[in-house]
Amino acid sequence: MNALIWIIGGLIVMLAVAWAFRFAAQKATNDKPYFRDMPLGVAFGYVFAAAALLFSLWYFFQPQAVDGVPQPGVIFFRWAVIGLLGFAAASWVFRTVFRNVGTENSKKLFRSMPLTAAFGIMIIFIYAIVSIFAGLIAPYGQEEILGAANVVAGGDPALGGNPEYPLGTDQIGRDIMSRLIYGAQNTVGIAFVTTCLAFFLGGSLGFLAAVLGGWLDQLLSRVVDALMAIPSLIFSLLLMTIATAWAGSEAWLVTIYMIFIIAVIDSTRVFRLSRAVGQSIVVMDYIEAAKLRGEGMGYLIFREILPNALAPLLAEFGLRFCFVFLTIASLSFLGVGIQPPKADWGTMVRDLSQFINFAAFAPNVAVTPLLAAGAIALLTVAVNFVVDWMLHKSSGLKE
Amino acid sequence: MAGLSKIILQRLLLGIATLFAVSIIIFVAVNALPGDFAQSILGQGATPEAVAAIREQLGLNEGPVTRYFKWLSGAVQGDLGIPMSQALFQSFAGSSTGGDVTTVFEQIVPRLKNTMFLAGVSAAISVPLAVTLGILTALYRNTAFDKAMNVTTLSAISSPEFFLAYVLILFLAVLNPVFPSLSNIFPGMEFSDRLNKTMLPALTLTLAVTAQMMRMTRAAIINLLASPYIEMARLKGLSPMRVIVKHALPNALAPIITVIALNLAYLVTGVVVVEVVFVYPGIGQLFVDSVKIRDIPVVQACCLIFAAVYILLNLTADILSIVSNPRLRHPK
Numbered sequence: 001m002n003a004l005i006w007i008i009g010g011l012i013v014m015l016a017v018a019w020a021f022r023f024a025a026q027k028a029t030n031d032k033p034y035f036r037d038m039p040l041g042v043a044f045g046y047v048f049a050a051a052a053l054l055f056s057l058w059y060f061f062q063p064q065a066v067d068g069v070p071q072p073g074v075i076f077f078r079w080a081v082i083g084l085l086g087f088a089a090a091s092w093v094f095r096t097v098f099r100n101v102g103t104e105n106s107k108k109l110f111r112s113m114p115l116t117a118a119f120g121i122m123i124i125f126i127y128a129i130v131s132i133f134a135g136l137i138a139p140y141g142q143e144e145i146l147g148a149a150n151v152v153a154g155g156d157p158a159l160g161g162n163p164e165y166p167l168g169t170d171q172i173g174r175d176i177m178s179r180l181i182y183g184a185q186n187t188v189g190i191a192f193v194t195t196c197l198a199f200f201l202g203g204s205l206g207f208l209a210a211v212l213g214g215w216l217d218q219l220l221s222r223v224v225d226a227l228m229a230i231p232s233l234i235f236s237l238l239l240m241t242i243a244t245a246w247a248g249s250e251a252w253l254v255t256i257y258m259i260f261i262i263a264v265i266d267s268t269r270v271f272r273l274s275r276a277v278g279q280s281i282v283v284m285d286y287i288e289a290a291k292l293r294g295e296g297m298g299y300l301i302f303r304e305i306l307p308n309a310l311a312p313l314l315a316e317f318g319l320r321f322c323f324v325f326l327t328i329a330s331l332s333f334l335g336v337g338i339q340p341p342k343a344d345w346g347t348m349v350r351d352l353s354q355f356i357n358f359a360a361f362a363p364n365v366a367v368t369p370l371l372a373a374g375a376i377a378l379l380t381v382a383v384n385f386v387v388d389w390m391l392h393k394s395s396g397l398k399e
Numbered sequence: 400m401a402g403l404s405k406i407i408l409q410r411l412l413l414g415i416a417t418l419f420a421v422s423i424i425i426f427v428a429v430n431a432l433p434g435d436f437a438q439s440i441l442g443q444g445a446t447p448e449a450v451a452a453i454r455e456q457l458g459l460n461e462g463p464v465t466r467y468f469k470w471l472s473g474a475v476q477g478d479l480g481i482p483m484s485q486a487l488f489q490s491f492a493g494s495s496t497g498g499d500v501t502t503v504f505e506q507i508v509p510r511l512k513n514t515m516f517l518a519g520v521s522a523a524i525s526v527p528l529a530v531t532l533g534i535l536t537a538l539y540r541n542t543a544f545d546k547a548m549n550v551t552t553l554s555a556i557s558s559p560e561f562f563l564a565y566v567l568i569l570f571l572a573v574l575n576p577v578f579p580s581l582s583n584i585f586p587g588m589e590f591s592d593r594l595n596k597t598m599l600p601a602l603t604l605t606l607a608v609t610a611q612m613m614r615m616t617r618a619a620i621i622n623l624l625a626s627p628y629i630e631m632a633r634l635k636g637l638s639p640m641r642v643i644v645k646h647a648l649p650n651a652l653a654p655i656i657t658v659i660a661l662n663l664a665y666l667v668t669g670v671v672v673v674e675v676v677f678v679y680p681g682i683g684q685l686f687v688d689s690v691k692i693r694d695i696p697v698v699q700a701c702c703l704i705f706a707a708v709y710i711l712l713n714l715t716a717d718i719l720s721i722v723s724n725p726r727l728r729h730p731k
Contacts, residue, residue, distance in 0.1 A: 039638075039640070042539075045544060072574055073574050073575075076569075076574075116550060116553075222420075225417065225420075226417060226420035226421060226424060227424065229417045229418075229420070229421050229706060229709065229710050229713075230421055230424065230425075230702070230705070230706045230709070231664075231665075231669070231705055231706070231709050233669065233671060233672075234671070234686070234701075234702055234705045234706070235702075237671070237686065237687070237690050238425065238428060238429075238690070238698060238702050239428060240690065241690045241693055241695075241698055242428060242429070242431055244693070245693060322557055326557075326559050329559050330559060330560070330561070330671075330672050333559075333561050333672065333675075334671070334672065334675060334687050334690075335687075335691060336690060336691070346559075346561075349561055349562075349565070353565065353676075356565055356568055356569055356573060357573060357580075359569055359573045359574055360573055360574060366569065366573070369565060370562075370565060370566070370569070373559065373561060373562035373565055374562065376558075376559050376562065377554075377557065377558040377559060377562045380557035380558065380559070381553065381554045381557045381558065383557070384553050384556065384557040385553060388549075388553060
């Protein structure tokens with residue numbers, strides 16, 4: 001109740017300040033149109049933003065520990081702010097470098113790029129490198145059980161850490177940093193393979209339906225309609241039940257089945273798009289010309305339709321990848337996805353989630369489950385930023 | 400109006416046909432279990448008597464077509480069979496244990512109500528929030544506010560739900576104990592208490608769906624801003640807020656309603672992960688638990704209910720957008 005009174009009081013004060021600010025600005029600038037026509041809401045927005053900024057600054061410089069007791073709120077806030085600013089600075093540097101290095105075309109691309117897209121491309125680069133060279137980067141093996149279990153992150157022996165394991169170890173003594181790095185290989189790699197499979201399946205069937213039309217088109221479309229009527233996470237959970245029964249005691253088979261199940265479920269969405277795009281291309285004159293030349297079906301699909309459908313399909317590929325990646329992570333989180341002992345981010349979040357409850361007195365401990373979940377979120381956010389920019393660029397939306 | 404009711408009837412029939420197709424898919428999928436499913440549930444150490452008892456209980460001795468229609472007609476009447484766990488128990492204890500057998504239906508109904516409550520609370524928060532923010536971002540498009548909202552919503556859409564859930568737990572349950580992090584809902588609870596315990600999962604879902612709805616609202620309004628009649632309203636000297644709320648919004652309603660209905664469908668079906676994180680006793684939790692122990696009758700029933708809700712909401716979206724848009728009501 002007390003907090004509510006504070007919030008309402010604060011809002012009223014800010015409203016008053018906003019009114020005063022507008023009044024003063026009108027007087028000081030002699031009724032410039034911008035201030036004369038400014039609604040109170042906009043003035044309030046400025047005041048609110050300024051207040052939030054001031055509060056953040058004040059909170060940022062609060063002491064991190066009072067009488068030796070750590071203040072987790074302050075510590076997490078500092079980490080978040082430093083992380084955010086660090087990423088922004090890194091992507092700015094990344095963009096600046098590629099504005100000056102590279103071919104003429106790539107330079108031009110980077111010149112018109114917003115910071116968010118540069119951030120996305122940078123993160124995708126980093127993830128690709130980490131997942132390809134995971135074996136070289138990781139200090140320990142992903143299944144290697146080391147001497148010490150439950151080592152706290154941070155590497156400070158006074159707090160229960162160990163400098164040999166900078167991010168600590170899990171309940172049975174596996175190095176968390178190595179598992180995070182191998183997780184990039186397993187989770188991202190499997191999601192990528194699944195998306196490619198879904199695109200191959202959905203794309204070729206969609207184009208085939210668009211080119212041939214007739215009963216094949218009708219049949220495929222109705223099947224896809226029915227498959228899409230079941231929510232995809234529910235459907236994949238149902239199929240995974242059956243897959244685990246088929247796989248029996250062989251855990252790696254479950255992963256293989258999962259790839260196929262998610263690929264098939266997701267190919268329905270790809271089918272819809274590629275069919276629609278294909279249909280609008282099939283009626284073009286150059287397709288007619290190619291048909292009259294006597295070209296075969298393969299030539300039509302891969303040499304005539306595909307190049308012209310590439311732009312929307314590429315954007316869809318990014319979105320599908322995010323979706324597949326999140327589905328796999330959710331399945332693993334629920335315990336039916338990628339099977340242990342392979343390191344995987346979804347499983348790691350579930351296994352480490354209990355540590356969050358220690359946040360109030362040991363901020364270092366609480367951060368480990370969030371690291372794995374954050375690794376998932378970071379990649380999907382990055383891909384979405386890039387896709388958003390691509391869509392914006394290709395649609396030519398200016399307003 | 401005759402045309403309208405005809406269209407609605409058409410859509411309804413289409414929806415029922417889809418549901419029928421979905422039930423076939425679910426049935427076929429479940430019957431793709433290796434070998435006999437009584438055997439595969441009980442494992443290799445099962446005695447032939449136990450397998451026979453389970454088979455008898457689940458009616459596995461009949462052909463697949465008969466079984467399908469039995470299941471379907473049962474499902475229509477609300478009889479979804481008995482859970483595998485109950486059948487197992489009976490086969491060991493003998494079938495004379497008495498009448499207090501929990502059927503799948505009895506197991507699902509209270510949980511479905513809980514899930515509906517959770518989805519309702521999150522919808523009550525997220526829909527007004529999303530529409531307001533959508534209007535505001537359309538009004539102040541391309542300002543710092545709009546760009547900040549764009550980045551925030553994109554991040555919220557793309558984060559996995561369990562990440563959002565744990566961040567919320569960290570800040571609202573562990574560091575500042577505002578809401579409980581475990582939602583132990585039970586029947587006969589007071590409404591305020593129940594609301595308090597539902598708040599964290601509801602907020603997680605709100606974060607997940609608000610962004611999508613807000614972006615669609617913004618896009619739908621901005622799409623209209625180039626139309627001549629908006630230009631006219633502007634030239635009349637109306638304030639930007641009035642132009643958007645009174646002139647643009649009514650015409651943008653159809654896409655907004657569609658995206659709201661789609662997101663509600665997502666709320667009901669996407670709760671699985673959130674319910675597991677917060678141990679919320681909803682149908683999603685039941686579904687995941689049954690998947691893990693391979694309790695086929697429950698999995699089958701949950702799947703069918705999820706699909707039915709999903710189809711129903713999609714249908715509603717379809718019909719509402721036709722009703723709100725005269726151009727769709729009178730197709731050329």
